[in-house]
Each structure stands twice: as C-alpha cells, then as structure tokens.
Amino acid sequence: MKSKIALAFQNCKKEKRPALITYTVAGDNTKNNSLKILNEISKHADILELGFPHNTPIADGGQIQGSSHRALKNGIKLKDVFQIVKKFKKNNPDKPIILMGYFNLIYQKGENNFLKSCKLSGVDGLIIVDLPYPENKNFAKKCKKKSISFIQLLSPTTSRERMKKIVNDSHDMIYYISMLSTTGGRLKVSPKKILQNYNTIKRINPKKNLVIGFGITEKTISSLKSANGLVVGSMLCKIITKSLKMRQNPVTKLAKVVYNLRNKIL
C-alpha cells in the first residue's frame, strides 16, 4: 500500500506541479492556533511539516527560533504536539503530516515510545535535523517497520558517493537543502544552480520524490517549481511573528499566504 506521502506526490505529478510543503511550529503561537493554522493551510498545502520545538537548536535561523521560543514559552510539550496531530488528522485523515525536530527529545522519550506516539496520532514522516546518515540507519529502520517515512536530508556539501548511499536508503521523500545556511537565510544561490544540483540528485534515482527547502519565499518559489516539492518554513514563521506584532489574526493571515504560494506554482 502506498503511503500518504507517496500519494500526495502522485497527485501533484498528475496535476503537473510540485507539492507545496509548509513548515510551522507546534504551539506557535498557541496550541489552539497552531491546530487552526494546520486546518486552514491544509486546504492549499499538500504536505504539512510540524516542528516540535527544542530550546538549543543548532541549525535553525532566527525566524524558526522565534516560533520555537513562543511555543516553549506557552509550555508546549511533546504530548501536546501529538494531540495537535491527532486532532488535525481526525478531520483530515489523508493529509500527510511530518514531524520535524532535534534528536534529544526522541532520545529522552525513548525511540520506541516516540514512534508509538507517532503511530497513535497519525504522523506520516519524520525529519530529524541532527541525526545524519549513517548514524540514523537504526532509527530509520524502526520507522520503516512502523510505516513512518524517515526523511533523509542532502546538502550542497554532501559528496556524490554519500548521496548515492543516502538516496538508496531513503524512504518516500528526500529533502535537499538548497544552500549552506540555517533555516530562514536569504536565498544566496541562484535557482538555476539549485536546480542543477537537484537534477544531479534526481538522476541517481528518478523515481524518488525530492523536495527543495531553505530560503524559499513568495518571491523565489516559482523559479523552483520544476522540483517534486518545495518547502516553505521560515517565511511562514515570520508572518506569524509579524501578525502578532500588528495584532492581526495569524491564522487568517497564514491561510492567505499559503493560498498565494500555491497559486505561484500552478
């Protein structure tokens, strides 16, 4: 049986467009609002990444740090993250959700317990920022057994040889980091160059779903639309920050932005 993530990509391919993948942080700016945000943006996004915040992130830029900080200040715990997923899935059973975060939270909960909670709440995939290949092999296997996609990351620094191994061992989705940057940096590489690297990876195994993330905004998204999927994260976190500052409702604001993003890649 095909996973929900694989089905989402299949649908997008049929419609000849990339999958739109959003990233927001669970609990930003409240538990309720982050659920409402998921409900709203899922009308336009194909796959939803949901961050479980950590207070000592080594690869996040200012925007996502800000979102994580707000969520943690509100007392968000892992059990709340799973609650949010579960509630979302009740109304949107087919929309894939990917949790993204740092390994220490999984380590403290225990890998098996963590995966059990993922399964019970309906999580479809995991991105663990600080658990690279091959150190992630064991955990990735455990995920596969539970039919949860472990999403491998590739970066401009990843060697050819390493790429081949990672692509070979990958599940339903691979994430290409567009440039040397933490999340939220300005796109400092030309879309042409990014797509060149993208195509090199694609050629290793054209069947694998490869998405591009980091530095993608309203301005840059259409130039990358030949990819299988595009992730927008920091820009969304920034909009939440901005709308809170201006006392606007972050939920409606975000829904509009994601709608616009979707229109840019049709």
Place this chain on the structure above:
Amino acid sequence: MKLKIRKNLALIDQHDKNFMYGGKFGGNFIPETLKKPIDDLTKLFAKLRKDKKFLKERDHYFKTYVGAPTPFIKLDNLTDHLGGAQIYAKVVSEANGGAHKIYNATVHCLIAKKAGKRFIVGDTGAGYAGKMLSMAAKKFGLKCKIFMGAKDIKRQRPNVEAIKKNGAEIVPVTTGSQTLVDAVSECMRYWVSNCDTTHMCVGSTVGPNIFIKICAWSTAQISRELIKQINDEFGKIPSKLKLINCVGGGSSAAGFWNEFMNTDAEFIGVEAGGPKNSKLHAAPLTNGSKIGILHGAAQYVIQDKEGQIGSTESISAGLDYPGISPLHCFLKDAKRARYTSANDEEALSAYKLVSGLENISPSLEPSHAFAEAIKLAPKLDSSEVIIVNSCGDSIKDKDIIKQKLGSYKR
C-alpha cells in the same frame, strides 16, 4: 556498568566507529551540511597529528608563542595555613594571554592555515577562549569572529576589550540565557552557513567529536610539562597524588590529566555548584543529570524530562555550561576520575585565601578547584601531594571580585 579505559591508547581515541566513548558519550549529532566539513577536518587532523613537521611547528609555537613550560610551584603558605597535604600549583595562567585556552586556539589556527581557510570563528564564555583565538588569529593572519553571550560580555569586560583590540569582531548572542551555551549554538549555526570558507574552533572539549579531539590533544601540553616537572621535584611521581581541576567543558582538566592516565594519580574534577541557596547550578556530573544531546554530542547534561536544555547559574562564566565533555562522562563512568562541585561562595573565599597567601591570582574558574583543595588538604597527611591547575588569571574577574569582596588588588 563500569566502562573500561584501554591502556596504550590515547583517551581521545577510545571511541568506537560512531565516535562514541564507552558506547554512549560523544558522537556526531550534526546537521547534514556539517558532515563533509567535519569529515574533512577529521581526516586533516588525523594526518597532521602524525606529521613530524607539524608536530615540530606546534612545539615551536608552544615554546616561543605560548610560553612552555608554564611554572610548577609549591604553595608553601597555603600548605602551612591548611596544615595537611603539600599543595602545589601548575600555573597555566602564565601562558600567553592568561589561560590554557591558548593551546587550543593556537592549534586551531595552525590547522585552519593548513586547510586553506582565511576566516575563523569561535565561542567564548569567560572570554579567554575568545581572547586567545583572536590573538592567535591575528598572529597567523586569519580574520576572526567571536560569539559571546550578552550576559558574559557584561561580566567579563577585560577579555571583551582584549578581543576587540586584537581586531576580532564580537557577535553578542542575545538568545536564551545569553551565556556560553547560547554562544556555542550561535557559533555552530554560523558555521553551518559559512563552512565553505570558515574554520570553526570550539572553545572546549565539547561539540562534535573532532573538536573534542583537537582540543584535548592541544591542552595535553599541560600534563606533558607537568610530568617532567614532577619528576624533577620529587624524583618520581608521588604515590599519593591528587590532581584537582575545575571543569566547565573540561578542556583544562583533560589536558592536566592526560599524561597521568596510566599512573596512580587521583583525578578530581570540580564543577560549578552555583549560588549557595539556589536550585540552579552548572554541575551535571555532581548532580546526576541524565545523558542527553547537546551541541552535537551525547553527554550528561542539565535538562528537563522532555529534553529541553536546562538553565544554569554560576559566578564563573567559564564554568556556566549545562553540559560536560563526553571525555569526562567516560572518565566518570569508568571511575577513573571523580567529580564534585564548589559553590560561588566557596570559590570566592578560595580566591581570597589563595591570592592573599600566595603570589598567584587564580580566576574564578580555578578558584573552584582551589576550594576543593582547601576542603581536602587539612584531612590529609603531609606525605600526600595535591596539585591544582591554576588555569586562568583573575584579571578578567576584577569587576565581580570588587563587587563581591569589596576590593581587587593586584
């Protein structure tokens, strides 16, 4: 389960293929982007440490630039005052710049040159790691950026000024607790974005495995000197010898103990206990913190049940860190070293006593180690020897000392 330390193998090399010590400490929990730069650095360092020319170069700079050997002196007045064990100090604060951080900084700059890098970045808490990196960077012609918590910038002013004078840029870190832990995170994040042009120096024996190795390999100079000095003084290694060192990240302790690994010398690490009546501290080993992942490595670390890194507090900026080197976690679980803590007040009174009686002026970090020596010495026989690593100079703490003790004399 008691872990085993292998003889005939350097402590830094006692990891498995996943770079874990004792199967559970250390490793490389890093973003994909850093895999290649860390691999490259690992290979380069493996080559350089076997390269006779490089070793000669290192020794040359340790001698002419750092100032090797640093003095080894008996603290007669303190010994008489306490009336027990004989107390000695290895006065590492006499090294160029005023602390042991110069060893790691010098080696990193040499490596950065070999790697063809023109930029170097580093973290700092007490400001010594930053001061030394800025000094060495200037000497070796590298452009330098130092990440430092905003709270530490305020409390370690003299070192901040030194960093600026050396022409390095200070980047104030205003996230989280605005101390060392946040400076290291921010420095690592900067490296993720700039690893193609920039070399990173981690200021202690923490972080991804290669940084632990380079740092401990560099500070090992301290015990290479000391073992000779001890033999000159006593004719042999005393049978009852205690080597006491403060531990923040653990780089001075690792260097102070390295050459004594296969001797009977007792190792005592002293963590920062924090203010006397506070729940906050920076002593994960003393207080039984659980293993977690911080800055790319598994280690005992102050954290909550969920795995969020916990707040710390210490009067000593250099020890004010929630984690501890995987090397020390390994030494603790192998029962080769024992760890305890001294609180802020104990460190301050140790500073007062030592600097009053002796011709040395230890900073608040080694004052924690002296606090333990002061507790132990009266209970011991005069045939026993205590050596404290006086690894930093108090000048950087003059504001704090003036505020707490009323005056700072030099």
